[in-house]
Amino acid sequence: MPNARSRREFIGLAGAAGAAGALVLTGCGGSGGGGADAKASPQRGGRFRAVFAGGGKAETIDPHAESLAIDMARTKAMFDRLVELGPDMAPVPRLARKWESNSEATVWRFTLRDALFHDGKKLSPEDVLFSLGRILDPKASNHFAQGLLSAIDLKNCRKTGKRTVEIALSEPSAEFPALLGTLGTAIVSSRYDDPAKPVGTGAFRLKSFAAGRSFVAERFDDHWDGGAYVDELRILPADTDARGNALRGGEAEFAYEMTPTFARSAEADQGVRILAAEGGAAHAIVMKCDQEPFDDPKVTLAFKLLADRRKLVDVVLAGRGAVGNDMFGKGYQYYPEDIPQRERDVDEARSLLRKAGALNKTLSFYTSDVAAGFVEAATLFAEQAADAGLRVKVTTGSAETYYADQLTKGVMGSHRSGAMTIPNYINDRLLSDSPFNASGWRRDDFDTTFAKAQSTTGKDERAKLYSGLQRTIHEEGGLLMWGHADWLNAASARVRGMKPAPPNTLGSARFDQVWLA
Amino acid sequence: MRGYVLQRLALGVVQLALLAVLVFALTSLLPGDAAAVRYDGDATEEQVAALREQLQLDRPALERFAQWAGGVLTGDLGTSLVSGGPVAGVLAESAGATLVLAAVTIAVVVPLAMLLGIASGLHEGGRLDRAVTSVTLALNAIPDFVLALLLIAGLSLRLGWLPATWVGVGGGDLLGQPALLVLPVTVVAARMVCLLSRQIRAGMVTVLETGYVTQARRLGVPRRTVLLRHVLPNAAVPGIQELARVGDNLIGGVLIVEAVFAIPGVATALVRAVEARDVPTVQGLTLVLAVAALLFSLAADLVCHRLVPRTEALR
Numbered sequence: 073m074p075n076a077r078s079r080r081e082f083i084g085l086a087g088a089a090g091a092a093g094a095l096v097l098t099g100c101g102g103s104g105g106g107g108a109d110a111k112a113s114p115q116r117g118g119r120f121r122a123v124f125a126g127g128g129k130a131e132t133i134d135p136h137a138e139s140l141a142i143d144m145a146r147t148k149a150m151f152d153r154l155v156e157l158g159p160d161m162a163p164v165p166r167l168a169r170k171w172e173s174n175s176e177a178t179v180w181r182f183t184l185r186d187a188l189f190h191d192g193k194k195l196s197p198e199d200v201l202f203s204l205g206r207i208l209d210p211k212a213s214n215h216f217a218q219g220l221l222s223a224i225d226l227k228n229c230r231k232t233g234k235r236t237v238e239i240a241l242s243e244p245s246a247e248f249p250a251l252l253g254t255l256g257t258a259i260v261s262s263r264y265d266d267p268a269k270p271v272g273t274g275a276f277r278l279k280s281f282a283a284g285r286s287f288v289a290e291r292f293d294d295h296w297d298g299g300a301y302v303d304e305l306r307i308l309p310a311d312t313d314a315r316g317n318a319l320r321g322g323e324a325e326f327a328y329e330m331t332p333t334f335a336r337s338a339e340a341d342q343g344v345r346i347l348a349a350e351g352g353a354a355h356a357i358v359m360k361c362d363q364e365p366f367d368d369p370k371v372t373l374a375f376k377l378l379a380d381r382r383k384l385v386d387v388v389l390a391g392r393g394a395v396g397n398d399m400f401g402k403g404y405q406y407y408p409e410d411i412p413q414r415e416r417d418v419d420e421a422r423s424l425l426r427k428a429g430a431l432n433k434t435l436s437f438y439t440s441d442v443a444a445g446f447v448e449a450a451t452l453f454a455e456q457a458a459d460a461g462l463r464v465k466v467t468t469g470s471a472e473t474y475y476a477d478q479l480t481k482g483v484m485g486s487h488r489s490g491a492m493t494i495p496n497y498i499n500d501r502l503l504s505d506s507p508f509n510a511s512g513w514r515r516d517d518f519d520t521t522f523a524k525a526q527s528t529t530g531k532d533e534r535a536k537l538y539s540g541l542q543r544t545i546h547e548e549g550g551l552l553m554w555g556h557a558d559w560l561n562a563a564s565a566r567v568r569g570m571k572p573a574p575p576n577t578l579g580s581a582r583f584d585q586v587w588l589a
Numbered sequence: 590m591r592g593y594v595l596q597r598l599a600l601g602v603v604q605l606a607l608l609a610v611l612v613f614a615l616t617s618l619l620p621g622d623a624a625a626v627r628y629d630g631d632a633t634e635e636q637v638a639a640l641r642e643q644l645q646l647d648r649p650a651l652e653r654f655a656q657w658a659g660g661v662l663t664g665d666l667g668t669s670l671v672s673g674g675p676v677a678g679v680l681a682e683s684a685g686a687t688l689v690l691a692a693v694t695i696a697v698v699v700p701l702a703m704l705l706g707i708a709s710g711l712h713e714g715g716r717l718d719r720a721v722t723s724v725t726l727a728l729n730a731i732p733d734f735v736l737a738l739l740l741i742a743g744l745s746l747r748l749g750w751l752p753a754t755w756v757g758v759g760g761g762d763l764l765g766q767p768a769l770l771v772l773p774v775t776v777v778a779a780r781m782v783c784l785l786s787r788q789i790r791a792g793m794v795t796v797l798e799t800g801y802v803t804q805a806r807r808l809g810v811p812r813r814t815v816l817l818r819h820v821l822p823n824a825a826v827p828g829i830q831e832l833a834r835v836g837d838n839l840i841g842g843v844l845i846v847e848a849v850f851a852i853p854g855v856a857t858a859l860v861r862a863v864e865a866r867d868v869p870t871v872q873g874l875t876l877v878l879a880v881a882a883l884l885f886s887l888a889a890d891l892v893c894h895r896l897v898p899r900t901e902a903l904r
Contacts, residue, residue, distance in 0.1 A: 321753030
């Protein structure tokens with residue numbers, strides 16, 4: 073049940089998206105990174121059962137109100153987006169075959185591909201305009217992408233041809249296509265009005281849905297991308313242990329979001345394969361830069377030098393992850409790989425703290441068991457900080473309201489973020505007016521540079537600006553980003569055509585490509 | 590008899606009212622409300638405030654409680670803060686699986702416990718008695734969830750004899766697939782059988798030593814008749830009273846197996862409602878569970894009265 077809640081850091085306001093570059097790494101166990109997939113040709117038929125953490129009555133199949141991982145899996149089966157995000161968080165074409173913008177990045181023209189809706193009608197620019205209108209409908213309070221797409225100037229969006237549509241923005245956004253690849257942005261038919269009767273272009277068509285209980289869909293044979301292989305798709309809710317048991321007991325073919333503990337115990341099981349995607353979740357300790365003692369960058373740097381990252385990864389993530397370098401987005405587009413890895417240096421940390429007069433203070437660390445590893449990381453870091461004579465007092469608060477409470481409690485806190493584009497992350501959490509600025513990081517020059525990047529259409533120049541922003545965060549920011557956990561899913565050994573993928577990317581919980589051997 | 594039933598029902602209404610107040614108070618003590626939990630970290634303070642107003646969470650607790658209670662008196666369990674639909678709907682959807690589970694469990698527990706209790710009571714101190722006693726004591730010491738995990742690991746995952754979860758059913762018919770019921774029912778029934786059979790055994794032993802049984806035997810009443818007419822009804826009373834008392838074992842056990850075996854029943858719905866701070870749903874579901882427990886206990890007392898009219902069961 074904590075699983076149902078763990079969506080939040082994985083989505084944030086901006087939705088999310090993402091994946092490290094290491095999709096192939098763990099590959100499809102047993103078959104040597106897809107070797108078997110390549111040899112055998114896909115077969116049609118069969119029933120595919122996928123199990124996710126459930127959300128009870130809060131579950132929905134309205135693609136614009138989706139918020140749980142299980143919602144997103146169902147939506148992905150029944151609908152398509154104009155754009156999806158690839159493994160490095162760069163946008164990849166889906167219903168939009170291509171796109172281009174004007175030089176200010178304020179008007180975007182999308183060319184649509186030939187696609188059929190489940191009712192047999194062709195995808196048209198009107199459907200795209202209807203979908204945007206529905207997403208942005210001010211009367212709908214639960215449409216997730218509203219904040220994200222608020223720059224869309226609906227009145228000035230228009231059809232420019234049988235297959236082309238122009239989306240006007242009220243402010244420049246060089247990353248606009250990536251925004252269309254995030255949560256709550258599916259394209260629905262202009263004839264869609266009842267969420268219980270979805271009309272999408274997806275590879276599966278709804279048969280039945282009961283919130284918190286079951287979802288059954290059948291293959292849609294006229295899917296533009298070739299369609300699915302399995303005849304029937306079932307998406308079902310179950311808690312962590314039950315997911316593992318269902319998979320190992322042969323009652324499910326796929327289980328989403330598994331634990332390192334399960335992965336270890338499943339290693340001996342011939343019937344199960346672990347799909348581990350690198351960079352699925354970034355783990356950090358947040359220091360509030362607007363409060364003592366972290367208003368002094370020397371202190372935040374000292375804390376970053378205190379962390380034994382390898383040990384945190386080994387203990388908290390059971391070794392299933394990579395050490396972090398105090399920047400979000402390892403492996404993603406715009407991540408500056410050339411910045412050296414920060415290493416532990418207790419002496420240097422102590423001397424910085426002495427200079428800042430921050431030794432011998434007791435600091436409050438507010439955490440909660442809302443996400444796996446939070447309390448463990450906080451406790452372990454408190455021990456590591458004690459090596460420099462610091463006292464960190466860890467307080468564990470309510471899981472249900474942690475992310476809101478965190479903004480007001482403690483000078484330090486736990487933070488986890490799922491895969492999303494680096495610009496999204498910055499926009500959500502590191503600008504002066506970001507609603508979820510947990511580290512209290514407010515710098516006018518930082519904001520200005522970000523705005524400049526947003527309106528820069530030249531790709532290299534933009535990358536340089538993002539790189540500079542990341543460098544500033546690395547040196548002075550309040551994020552001690554110590555690790556990047558692998559994202560663990562598991563599949564039955566019979567399953568083919570499935571690659572490891574972090575949440576919110578095209579490859580995540582994608583069932584139109586899977587087939588059963 | 591009728592007076593007794595009415596008196597018990599009246600007492601039950603008072604108990605339910607107290608329970609409703611208590612549950613409401615406790616859920617109010619939990620950190621955060623439905624609006625805060627739904628938007629946790631996802632929305633601005635204005636959005637949370639707007640939702641709070643929409644859900645009428647900004648109104649005084651007493652007023653909200655009074656409104657809910659008024660609804661209940663007219664048969665309306667209220668509206669879910671999560672789905673916006675009636676709580677009765679949540680109940681209707683989730684009750685089926687729980688009822689099946691509970692009913693099958695009772696149907697297994699009662700005859701099995703009787704059999705074990707009577708057999709060991711008749712042979713007090715014998716080999717059978719010692720065996721049953723050791724097994725029931727040992728089984729009783731294993732927590733439900735541990736037993737569930739052991740059974741799953743052994744019978745499902747290793748041997749592959751029984752399904753490990755209900756996931757594969759996917760909302761389908763449960764009674765149509767009895768194999769799915771075996772493990773969950775075993776887990777819930779295990780402890781109940783232990784407790785009940787020991788009570789019945791103790792009852793047997795006590796009754797067998799009473800004067801009237803000795804007298805009946807001395808008078809030459811056939812052993813069979815003594816057992817069926819005099820021993821069993823008296824020996825069953827503590828067992829049946831215990832059955833009423835282990836009603837909480839039933840509910841607690843069902844809650845645990847619903848989670849372990851991924852059964853979408855009332856307990857699962859209740860846990861989700863607590864997490865979402867969906868107070869009307871929590872209230873409605875606990876109320877119905879409490880009514881069920883009360884009726885269960887009343888029925889057990891009435892059965893005791895029927896078996897042994899002179900006992901003090903109905904006092």
